[in-house]
Amino acid sequence: MAEMRLEGVRKVYGGAVVALDDFSLDVADGEFVVFVGPSGCGKSTALKIIAGLEPATSGRVWIGDRDVTEFAPARRDIAMVFQNYALYPHLSVRSNIAFGLRMRHQPRVEIDRRVQEVARILDIESLLDRRPRALSGGQRQRVALGRAIVREPQAFLMDEPLSNLDAKLRVHMRAEIGALHQRIGVTTIYVTHDQTEAMTMANRIVLMRNGVVQQVADPDTMFEQPANAFVAGFVGSPAMNFFQSRLTKGPDRPVIEFGDATLPVQLAPDIFARYAEQDVLVGLRPEHMSIGNGTHSTVVRPNLVESLGSERYVYFPVPTANTVGHATFVSQDEDRRANTMIARLMNVGRIEEGAPLPLSFEPDRIHLFDPASEQAIN
Amino acid sequence: MAVQTDLQNRTERTLGSSSWIGRLRALDLSSPRHADKLGYILLAPAVLLIFVILVYPILLSVDLSLQDVDIPRIGETREPYTLDNYTKLFGSAEFWRASWVSLKLIVVVTSACFAIGLATALLVNQHFKGRTLARLFVALPWAVPEVIAVVTWWWMFDSSFGLINWLLVTLDLADKPIAWLSQPVPAFLVVSIVMIWKGYPFVSIMLLAGLQAIPEDHYQAAKVDGAGAWQRLFWITLPSLLPVFGVTMILVVLWVFRDFAVVFILTGGGPIGATQTLSMMTYEQAFGFFRMGFASAIGVVTLVICVLATRLMVSRMAKSMY
Structure with missing residues (x-):
């Protein structure tokens, strides 16, 4: 040894x-x-x-x-x-x-x-x-x-x-x-x-x-x-979702937008100063979303629902404003396009494809990356 | 089943149900139900050909060998069956000498072909610049037509004008030209050399194919386990090659056994029978002395020896691997 x-x-x-x-x-x-x-x-x-x-x-x-x-x-x-x-x-x-x-x-x-x-x-x-x-x-x-x-x-x-x-x-x-x-x-x-x-x-x-x-x-x-x-x-399955958003100043913390939801993020002031009013790459794991209305939620329309018994993978389109233009990063399942996101929902009932579905987010679990270097910034 | 019958019925209806042409058309040979029929139909021409050019002549020569006949003629009344040819054959010193020559030739040529073939195969299996060219050179003797090659060698071994004697004398390795083809031992040597030269590329190509089939993993695992180059050769390369060895050895032995051109052109079986193999003897009896019955008996004995030898080697070699 x-x-x-x-x-x-x-x-x-x-x-x-x-x-x-x-x-x-x-x-x-x-x-x-x-x-x-x-x-x-x-x-x-x-x-x-x-x-x-x-x-x-x-x-x-x-x-x-x-x-x-x-x-x-x-x-x-x-x-x-x-x-x-x-x-x-x-x-x-x-x-x-x-x-x-x-x-x-x-x-x-x-x-x-x-x-x-x-x-x-x-x-x-x-x-x-x-x-x-x-x-x-x-x-x-x-x-x-x-x-x-x-x-x-x-x-x-x-x-x-x-x-x-x-x-x-x-x-x-x-x-x-x-x-x-x-x-x-x-x-x-x-x-x-x-x-x-x-x-x-x-x-x-x-x-x-x-x-x-x-x-x-x-x-x-x-x-x-x-x-x-x-x-x-690469780490995690299903892979992390990525979308793009402008980082702006919120009431108490910096915020990003996803569809009509405003999500506060944790960010050191000096880093925020560098990225303020710019687009950043946002990462959100499928398991950090849940069904129902919460403090930070939006309504999506699933285009595909996969059931694994106790959990469901809900695929829904990324709002146009949030679609990553240059998807250089490689996710584990590369065939997933930059305009689709997955939510991994535990113990939920039947979900209709195409019907409005309220989803809430856990803002503390949001990852921010530099859009050019793709390095983590928070 | 029901679905298939239904499908067939429908097909028949569309194609004209009652006519035999319709039924023939509906007979889809690619369907699983008829797959074996298709197999037999496709095999038939080859089987037929084998019967005509192999099985029938073999039966014919067995038949001839059992008759005391010199030149068989079509339509002539056949001779009565007798074992005379075989009694004469096993009693003749010539047959035993030819068998001994064949055996010596097989041992010498096969072992030399395998030694050179394995060495060259191992060599051209390495990664080096010009490997493709080296492979080409290794395989070259195989590609030269046999008669041309043997005639060339015959000239090279000519006692008066041959290149070999000139080289030996020029390099002071011999004080006078050697009569290669008119002395028993040198004649056997020359026949062996030419056969080895002609035969080793085949062994080399076969073994090279075998070498390439050995997974690189096996060597890497052996290296990590501490095996040196010789250990890898004896523990991995040679055992992995055994199945190829077996098949190749059968083919080489059979080739040496039945090869005729080399002996015929170089020595004609001489001097005084020193290079007379069984195949040479068969030829001489059949077309030199026109003793067809006797020649057929030699042929049949040769066939039996070949079959036994093949059987022996196939089972041995195949078992030793797995």
């Missing part, structure tokens, strides 16, 4: 494509850190650089107190779990798990003992003599985990290990990996594109986009205080 440090790691492909830019991170001993972001954000590249499977163009990688930047993967004392499990089809489960120990010429008795122990932890003792192709997806996943933990390495690297499982099994294995981490407490770096996995498993999340780290924070902070509109749109 060890801490890990990345110092200004940069990766450039073919002299032009920057896959990873100035990536620095300190990972504490025993921490579970999740790299998350859309495809092509550089998260897998970062993991491969840590594993030593790809060289960094510049920067240093430390594992424990050793600078491993120039080390081959074998010398870094890490174990990796791959998306496709990378189990060897010609070897039995037992040999697959024992592979790393055998390559390191451990005594046979010791190998057998450790394989048995790992099989017991992962509950795959009955599968040891099978070939991988005779296993289900979840069992293969366990074998892949077994191959990693049997080595008792300094750190685990996991590259989207759950993305080949079906939704139900994924939730189950997610919990299992979490429990396993708590039990053996090895420093883990976990790569995923699924924000739910990141939110549920991580001690800390590293959210990336186009090779650049957007924010490093624990899940709650990332949800409540996103550093920019991209982070705000």
Whole structure:
């Protein structure tokens, strides 16, 4: 077990494509850190650089107190779990798990003992003599985990290990990996594109986009205080709604307008001075709206209502005055256009599409972003 | 079911119900109900062709091998069945020598083809500049028509004017020209070399395809697990290639077994039978001495050996992987 440090790691492909830019991170001993972001954000590249499977163009990688930047993967004392499990089809489960120990010429008795122990932890003792192709997806996943933990390495690297499982099994294995981490407490770096996995498993999340780290924070902070509109749109499901509004002076606090509703916002006076009488990007999470008339409410006409049983997703058009002209930020579900918003309403009755629906807002939960830089301003 | 019948009825009505043309039109071969019929119809030409050019000649030669016949003529009364040809065959020293030569050739050529084929496949599977060109060069001998290639080699090994002898003498590796094709051991060597040269690209191409099918993940996982280059070769590459090895080995062995052009052009089976393979012997008996019955017997024995060898290798290789 060890801490890990990345110092200004940069990766450039073919002299032009920057896959990873100035990536620095300190990972504490025993921490579970999740790299998350859309495809092509550089998260897998970062993991491969840590594993030593790809060289960094510049920067240093430390594992424990050793600078491993120039080390081959074998010398870094890490174990990796791959998306496709990378189990060897010609070897039995037992040999697959024992592979790393055998390559390191451990005594046979010791190998057998450790394989048995790992099989017991992962509950795959009955599968040891099978070939991988005779296993289900979840069992293969366990074998892949077994191959990693049997080595008792300094750190685990996991590259989207759950993305080949079906939704139900994924939730189950997610919990299992979490429990396993708590039990053996090895420093883990976990790569995923699924924000739910990141939110549920991580001690800390590293959210990336186009090779650049957007924010490093624990899940709650990332949800409540996103550093920019991209982070705000990526974390949370359904994704945050964005609209545009002019920031003006209200009776006691600065206000924004949404349709015919006037919403007071929290803003430091000096920041307000900078953005007063200008358009800002406003973020409002679907769950921070509720049905009925309140202090701050407006009437919308839903054009689509999705029922999930206990909750309903109500889609309604953004008033023309509030539509974001330049939607450069990327939300999790990109197909949602800038002129539609979603409200996530809990335990409400039937909602008619097209009929007027009063919605009230929680102004304290409103996020404001700079329209150009998209950085959070409140 | 009911829906389908209803649909069929309606189709028939529109197409003229009672006429057989209408019914034929309504017979939609792409429907799941008729899919197997369509399969048989599409297979029929190939099956027919195989019968005409493979099964029938095989039956014919089995029939011939059981008769004491030199030149069979159509319409002539057939000879009585006898096992004479087989008794004579298994009693002849020539047959056993030809079998031994064939076996030696198979072992030497196949192992050399696999050694060179694997090495070149591993080489051109690496990422380097000019890889496409290297792949082309590796595959080149395969693309040269066999007869042209063998005639060229024959000239190169010519004892008086050949390039090889000139090189050996010029480089002081031999003090006088070697009579390559008129001494038993050198003649066998030359036949082997030419067959290896002609045969290794096929192995290389097959193994390269096999190499490319090995997921990169396996290598990365092995690297992380601490496997060095040799360990990766023995623990991952070679086991993953086993199925390809099996199929390729069968094809190469069969090719060496039945190849005729190389021996025929280079040595004609000589000197004193040193390069006479079973296929060469079959040819000589059939079209040199016109002993068709006897030649057919050799052919049938060769076929049986090939079938047994194939069967053996297929089951072994296929099982060893999974």
